[in-house]
Each structure stands twice: as C-alpha cells, then as structure tokens.
Amino acid sequence: MSIQVMLLQLGRGMIVSIEIFMLTLLFSLPFGLIVSFGRMSRNGLIRGISKVYISIMRGTPLMLQLLVVYFGPYYVFHIRISNSYRFIAVIIAFAINYAAYFAEIYRAGIESMPAGQYEAARVLGYGKAQTFFKIILPQVVKRILPPVTNEIITLVKDTSQAEMFTIAKQVAAAQTTILPLMVAGVFYYILNLIVAALMERMEKALSYYR
Amino acid sequence: MKLLEMNHVRKEFDGVEVLKDISLAVEEGEVVSIIGPSGSGKSTLLRCATLLEQMDSGDLIYMGEYAARTDGGKCVYASKAELKKLHRCFGLVFQNFNLFPHYSVLKNITDSLIAVDKLPKKEAEERAGRLLEQLGLSDKRDAYPYQLSGGQQQRVSIARALAKQPKLLFFDEPTSALDPELTVEVLKVIKALAKEHMTMVIVTHEMQFAREVSDRIIFMEGGVIKAQGTPEELFTTENERVREFIGHLSGK
Ligand SMILES: Nc1ncnc2c1ncn2[C@@H]1O[C@H](COP(=O)(O)OP(=O)(O)OP(=O)(O)O)[C@@H](O)[C@H]1O
Ligand SMILES: [Mg+2]
Numbered sequence: 001m002s003i004q005v006m007l008l009q010l011g012r013g014m015i016v017s018i019e020i021f022m023l024t025l026l027f028s029l030p031f032g033l034i035v036s037f038g039r040m041s042r043n044g045l046i047r048g049i050s051k052v053y054i055s056i057m058r059g060t061p062l063m064l065q066l067l068v069v070y071f072g073p074y075y076v077f078h079i080r081i082s083n084s085y086r087f088i089a090v091i092i093a094f095a096i097n098y099a100a101y102f103a104e105i106y107r108a109g110i111e112s113m114p115a116g117q118y119e120a121a122r123v124l125g126y127g128k129a130q131t132f133f134k135i136i137l138p139q140v141v142k143r144i145l146p147p148v149t150n151e152i153i154t155l156v157k158d159t160s161q162a163e164m165f166t167i168a169k170q171v172a173a174a175q176t177t178i179l180p181l182m183v184a185g186v187f188y189y190i191l192n193l194i195v196a197a198l199m200e201r202m203e204k205a206l207s208y209y210r
Numbered sequence: 211m212k213l214l215e216m217n218h219v220r221k222e223f224d225g226v227e228v229l230k231d232i233s234l235a236v237e238e239g240e241v242v243s244i245i246g247p248s249g250s251g252k253s254t255l256l257r258c259a260t261l262l263e264q265m266d267s268g269d270l271i272y273m274g275e276y277a278a279r280t281d282g283g284k285c286v287y288a289s290k291a292e293l294k295k296l297h298r299c300f301g302l303v304f305q306n307f308n309l310f311p312h313y314s315v316l317k318n319i320t321d322s323l324i325a326v327d328k329l330p331k332k333e334a335e336e337r338a339g340r341l342l343e344q345l346g347l348s349d350k351r352d353a354y355p356y357q358l359s360g361g362q363q364q365r366v367s368i369a370r371a372l373a374k375q376p377k378l379l380f381f382d383e384p385t386s387a388l389d390p391e392l393t394v395e396v397l398k399v400i401k402a403l404a405k406e407h408m409t410m411v412i413v414t415h416e417m418q419f420a421r422e423v424s425d426r427i428i429f430m431e432g433g434v435i436k437a438q439g440t441p442e443e444l445f446t447t448e449n450e451r452v453r454e455f456i457g458h459l460s461g462k
Contacts, residue, residue, distance in 0.1 A: 119262055120308035124322040124374065125297050134325065138312050209312050210356040 006171050006180060013167040014187055017159045020090055024155060027095035032102025039107050057100030062158060066093040090162050101151050109144040110136065142206045149199040156192050211238045213378050213409055214259065219268035221254055228254050230433040236378065239407040243420035246430035247455065252413045256380050260302045261293060272299045301371030305383040307363045309355040316351040319370045341369040345399055361392030365399055381412040417460045421445060
C-alpha cells in the first residue's frame with residue numbers, strides 16, 4: 001500500500017469522524033434538554049424513567065451501547081442489518097449516550113439558577129415558557145459552557161473509537177508501521193484544538209455580563 | 211377605593227403557622243409600612259399578596275375582584291386568565307433586586323412590556339427612557355446590572371416595576387442589601403413616589419423613613435398584626451413591645 005492510499009483511507013475516516021461528531025451534537029444537545037426536563041419532572045414515573053436512563057447510559061461502556069444498538073434489531077426483531085445501518089447505529093448510540101451526560105449538565109445549570117429570577121419573571125407576568133427561554137436558559141447556557149466543552153472534547157475522542165482507529169489499526173497492521181496511528185493522533189489533537197478555540201470564543205461572546 | 215384587601219389570611223410551612231389570621235386593606239394613594247422583627251411573616255405576607263405563595267385560607271381581593279376566596283374552609287384561587295389580569299394591578303420590588311443579569315438596563319425594563327404586555331418596542335423604550343430620566347439613570351440605559359452599584363440596581367428594579375404602571379407597588383426591604391449611603395438614594399426615590407400618591411406597601415427596617423413616608427404603619431410579630439396606626443400613633447404608643455422594637459431599631 002502506498003503512502004497516498006494510506007492517507008486517502010485515513011482521510012475518509014477523518015471525514016466520517018467529523019460527520020459522527022456533528023450529527024451527535026445536533027441530536028444530543030436538544031435531546032439532553034428533554035431528558036433533563038424528565039429528570040426534573042414533577043411526575044414521579046417520568047422522573048424515575050429519566051433517572052434509570054441516565055444511570056444506564058453513564059454506567060455502561062459506550063462501545064457496549066454501540067453494539068446493542070447495532071445488533072439489537074437483528075436479535076430482537078430478526079431484521080437483517082444493512083450496511084448503511086452501521087453509520088446510523090453509531091449516530092443513535094452516540095446521541096443517546098451523550099444526551100444523558102448533557103442532561104445532567106443542564107439539570108445542574110438549571111437548578112443553580114436563583115429562585116429570585118423565576119419570581120421576578122412571574123411578578124412581571126412572563127409565562128412559564130417565556131420565563132424559561134428568555135430568562136433562565138440564556139443564563140444557564142453561560143453557566144454550563146465549561147462542562148459542555150469538556151464533554152464535547154471527550155466526544156471528539158470517542159468518535160475515534162468508532163471510526164478512525166479501526167481504520168488506522170487495520171492499515172497499521174497491514175503495513176507494520178505505527179505511522180497511521182500517529183497521523184490519526186495528530187488529527188484528533190488538531191480537531192480538539194479547533195473545538196476548544198470555538199468554545200473559548202463562545203465563552204468570550206457571553207462574557208458581556210456577569 | 212380599596213385597592214387591596216386581605217381577609218383572615220393564614221399560611222403555614224411544614225405545619226408551622228407563619229401567618230395567623232391577618233387582615234388588612236390598602237386604600238388608593240395610601241402608603242403603608244410594615245415593620246416587625248425577623249421571622250414575623252412580613253415577607254410571607256407580601257409573597258401571598260403578590261401570588262408568589264399560596265395562602266392556606268383567606269381572601270385576596272384586588273380592586274373588588276377576588277384573586278382568591280375561602281368558602282367553607284377551602285381556599286380557591288381564580289382562573290389562570292383572571293389571575294393574569296390581576297397581576298397587572300401590582301408590582302414587587304425585591305430586597306436583592308433580581309434584575310436579569312443578561313439584559314441591559316433598558317431591556318430589563320422594556321422586555322416584559324414588549325413580551326408580556328405587547329407594547330410596541332418604540333413605546334416601551336420611550337416609557338423606559340422617561341422613567342430612567344426620572345430616577346437619574348439616563349446614562350446607564352445600556353449598562354448591564356453588574357456594572358451598577360447596589361443603589362443603582364435597586365433604582366432600575368423600581369423603574370422596571372413602575373414601567374408596568376401598577377396600581378400598587380410592594381417593596382420587601384428595598385434597602386436591606388445596601389450601605390447607608392446607597393440606602394439614602396433609594397429611599398429618596400420612594401419618598402418621591404409617595405409624594406405623587408403612588409399606592410405602596412413597604413416592608414422596612416428604616417424607622418425614620420417609615421415615619422416620614424407612611425400614612426399608616428403596621429407592626430407584625432409572630433404572624434399577627436400586633437399594632438397599627440398613623441406614624442404618630444405608633445411612635446408615641448403605650449404598647450411596650452412596639453416601643454421597644456421601634457426604640458431598638460431607631461438606635462435609641
Ligand atoms: N418557603 C418556606 N419554607 C419554610 N419556612 C418558611 C418559608 N418561608 C418562610 N418561612 C418561615 O416563615 C417565617 C416567616 O418568614 P418571613 O420571611 O415571612 O419573615 P420576615 O418577617 O420577612 O423576616 P425578615 O425580617 O427576616 O425578612 C420564618 O420562620 C421562616 O423561617
Ligand atoms: Mg423578609
């Protein structure tokens with residue numbers, strides 16, 4: 001295998017990694033908010049289900065969850081697993097896993113808001129939804145940005161398990177060289193530098209108030 | 211006309227009765243101060259009046275309309291829509307301001323006018339501008355709350371409440387979070403409002419201020435109204451407990 005072919009294969013893996021990364025964020029960030037609502041629900045059943053969900057998602061390995069999502073349809077429903085499902089399974093597994101982490105971050109952020117903010121909004125006549133989306137959520141976003149950044153950086157590294165290193169390992173094994181693994185490592189490092197820079201800009205953008 | 215009436219209000223927290231059969235009425239244009247030791251239920255009373263807390267029993271009436279009434283021992287609140295309407299009657303100024311930190315001074319004032327009262331933005335901003343000028347804050351309209359002193363923040367929160375054009379304004383210890391110097395500038399604002407015959411109910415520990423500004427002072431202790439009357443009556447009362455309390459806080 002020439003070095004060009006190797007780089008080409010790695011390059012494809014990188015693109016898939018970035019796709020997994022983006023799609024996971026796209027789905028898990030809003031889904032996490034819904035889960036956090038469930039976790040804080042006044043309904044005990046909904047609260048219980050959310051709690052169990054979060055506990056399983058955080059308490060079992062992501063790779064196991066990935067396998068369950070991937071092979072589940074076959075074992076449970078005897079559905080033949082198509083090739084294109086592999087990618088979808090990765091997105092589903094990542095999204096539901098990360099949603100659990102984000103849900104707990106959201107919850108901590110929402111519960112840290114002083115009661116006075118809700119009360120001021122209520123006396124001024126804001127409705128429940130208005131209070132949440134206009135008054136509470138923007139402040140929560142600012143508060144949770146650092147832990148969310150941590151989570152996103154972990155996500156970048158997790159996507160490597162799903163994609164890049166599988167390829168890098170294969171190539172490395174075939175070539176008996178660790179060069180592909182080094183290339184992959186550099187790639188993830190750069191990707192994380194970019195993520196960190198973007199998040200820092202967001203924090204700066206929100207620093208107009210305290 | 212009676213703007214506010216509260217009849218036989220009871221409220222308990224975890225089995226402890228905090229308000230025990232409190233009745234009071236506030237006439238239009240009247241300034242009522244509520245004084246009393248810590249834990250006597252002053253804040254709880256204001257919170258019941260402003261619908262932040264539900265009474266266990268009693269009537270709550272704004273301008274003749276029931277926000278809540280008690281029949282046969284059960285306290286029933288009016289429908290959501292009616293309560294929303296009654297919400298417009300009053301404003302509340304908090305001890306710790308509770309400004310929205312992510313909004314500028316101007317937006318703190320105008321946002322609910324636009325989002326809740328559906329006022330055109332231009333009109334809301336004109337109204338806010340007039341109030342800021344009146345309260346000496348014109349140069350702060352684009353500042354954020356953290357950039358203001360406590361006294362300025364409290365004046366903004368008063369402007370925010372006034373912008374809603376309430377019939378009645380409640381204050382819960384509006385100067386307790388402020389140093390003496392800043393206290394003066396906030397009390398000045400409230401005194402000016404009193405001169406314009408704004409109806410106000412003010413919980414305060416500032417005895418001299420209460421004496422100057424109030425038409426009536428209510429002394430609360432242990433969840434009941436122990437005494438009330440004009441400032442002169444209360445400051446010259448024979449009631450030992452009231453004298454002791456006032457004397458203590460006036461530093462005499
Ligand atoms: N949400 C609550 N849950 C339980 N107890 C409460 C609650 N709010 C108030 N209390 C209790 O009710 C009593 C009256 O409290 P309240 O805040 O009304 O007193 P206050 O007269 O405003 O006192 P202060 O001058 O210190 O502000 C206190 O004993 C307080 O501990
Ligand atoms: Mg109080």
